Amino acid sequence: MTKLWPVKTIGPTIPSMYLDKRLHDDKEYGLSVFEPxxxxxxxxxxxxxxxxxxxxxxxxxxxxxxxxxxxxxxxxxxxxxxxxxxxxxxxxxxxxxxxxxxxxxxx
Known part of the structure; x- marks a missing residue:
């Protein structure tokens, strides 16, 4: 991420479906820097x-x-x-x- 933008993430960036399953449609990894x-x-x-x-x-x-x-x-x-x-x-x-x-x- 820092190679593309001068930002750092804080906290989990693992989709909810794989982390706590609270949001069943949240299956995408990462931050959507190219596709807002x-x-x-x-x-x-x-x-x-x-x-x-x-x-x-x-x-x-x-x-x-x-x-x-x-x-x-x-x-x-x-x-x-x-x-x-x-x-x-x-x-x-x-x-x-x-x-x-x-x-x-x-x-």
Whole structure:
């Protein structure tokens, strides 16, 4: 991965089907660096100056409580920076409760 992009993964990148079987249709290994699931995120990112976006990602294992998520959201808002806040299942996280609708997109 680091040969292609200046990123490092944190946490398991093993598909759920082989790790904990919670997501039966998750059978793909690795990160989709060449085939993004949607390009809406890339289009948005391409409009932003380099490096001006804070990326925060919670995978399938992270358990973040409401108070922690509220603190994180307040910090991101107060930073006045563009940000991407990603969770394994945004509908089950606290994102809808803490972020104004204009900051929220659930695909």
């Amino acid at each position: 699931i949607t390009d809406s995120c890339m289009k948005w990112l391409n409009k932003k100056p380099t490096p001006s976006v804070i990326y925060v990602s919670f995978g399938s294992i992270a358990q973040v409580g409401l108070e922690q998520m509220e603190e994180l959201a307040m910090g991101l808002k107060m930073s006045n920076k563009n940000f991407l806040l990603v969770g394994e299942n945004q509908k089950k996280t606290n994102f809808p409760r803490i972020l104004p609708r204009r900051h929220l997109r659930m695909d």
